[in-house]
Amino acid sequence: MLDQKFSIFEFYESKVRSYCRDFPVKIHRAKGSVIHSVENYSYIDFFSGAGALNYGHNCEPLKKKLMAYLDDDGVTHSLDFYTEAKEDFIKTFQEKILIPRNMRYKVQFTGPTGTNAVEAALKLARKVTKRTNVIAFSNAFHGMSLGSLAATSNPKKRQGAGVSLGGVTFMPYERYLGEHYDSLDFIDQMLKPGGGIEAPAAFLIETIQGEGGLRCVSANWLQRLQALAREHGALLIIDDIQSGCGRSGRFFSFEEMDVAPDIICLSKSLSGYGLPFSMNLINPDFDIWEPGEHNGTFRGNNLAFVTAKAAVEEFWSEPVFEQALHQKIGYLHVRLEALAERTRLLVPEAHFLGRGFMCGISVGSEDIASKISQAAFSAGLIVETCGVHGQVVKLLPALTIELDILAQGLDILETAFDQVLGFYSYCEEKTA
Ligand SMILES: *Cc1c(COP(=O)(O)O)cnc(C)c1O
Secondary structure: OOOHHHHHHHHHOOOOOOHHHHOOOOEEEEEEOEEEEOOOOEEEEOOHHHHOOOOOEOOHHHHHHHHHHHHOOOOOOOOOOOOHHHHHHHHHHHHHHHHHHOOOOEEEEOOOOHHHHHHHHHHHHHHHHOOOOEEEEOOOOOOOOHHHHOOOOOHHHHHOOOOOOOOEEEEOOOOOOOOOOOHHHHHHHHHOOOOOOOOOOEEEEOOEOOOOOOOEOOHHHHHHHHHHHHHOOOEEEEEOOOOOOOOOOOOOOOOOOOOOOOEEEEOOOOOOOOOOOOEEEEOHHHOOOOOOOOOOOOOOOHHHHHHHHHHHHHHHOOOHHHHHHHHHHHHHHHHHHHHHHHHHOOOOOOEEEEEOOEEEEEOOOHHHHHHHHHHHHHOOEEOEEEOOOOOEEEEOOOOOOOHHHHHHHHHHHHHHHHHHHHHHHHHHHHHO
């Protein structure tokens, strides 16, 4: 599709570009949950930078802190030198997030991408256990660099590696083998002598699968996984890159599940402002890194320290934000469940998926899901699809979205479903 408007990108930017193909719009500015194009169209944003903008675009209180810091010539780049911004962030994160939850962790600032946090977590688990094998799960997504790609199941993504991807054994996620098949029992059996699986350094898991299709683990299953990890001397790593920072309705996705992961990966919305920033929380007993053993030029980002601290203070130091969020989640789920039910009249396998503000509807096929996403886009809503087969319409609204904008976005989504599914039933009638 050659379009004059996008010719600079089409001529000069690599073919690897992806989201811009599904949503061909040139963005001019954005505020909260609304994006404005150069042509002055506006779009409600149910995508939120794949979950990197949990507090919306240009969140005002965070922006104020950032502007003041820049205005004061606060240091932007400092490798991993001690800075005031870093100290303030660490202190606030410990005081407002970790200590109230009774969580004892050290922080490690990795390179700024999520995949680099996962790389660091895998390296550390292998170093701690002196083992190679890592157990990852069906439909997992952990990033695109070689180590984390090896733990990503999607064949199209793996294909890009160009080398063999090793050191990972895939096991079935909860309910992957069917509603009534206990996949944890299966894993337990496979890890016994005779199963043929090398003793694992770690189990790496997403509690809500982001790219892989919005399946979730139950508290009980996750507790049993943790027990299994302990039994085998393996670490439990929770990749909370997409499901963390409030996405699930709580700061961490596994809160109230009564587990204590050994390493927790955070990235996407950690800065709160869409700035690149990643961090691993490490059980202090396992912090056996040698100085510089996982180095990187952009570890810790002072601008992100400033906005991340501001986000914790603004949203997570009082319960009001979480309470308001839970009300919005309730509203969103009621509407999506109703839409899923209506969809089932035409697509019997359609169902609601996900948790918190990370949820959607499986509509059975990539064809239907992408048509819905495109119809919504034409009507001013940005909503993506996910799943290995692209069969899920996935919603990631900003946690700060105003209720009327959320309602408006859902109206557009419903109309898009009706358009696409109505079209399908019409075609079936014609061919019948
Ligand atoms: C996005 C994501 C990653 C990778 O983060 P990047 O910043 O894209 O490298 C890893 N794990 C999960 C669960 C993610 O959603």
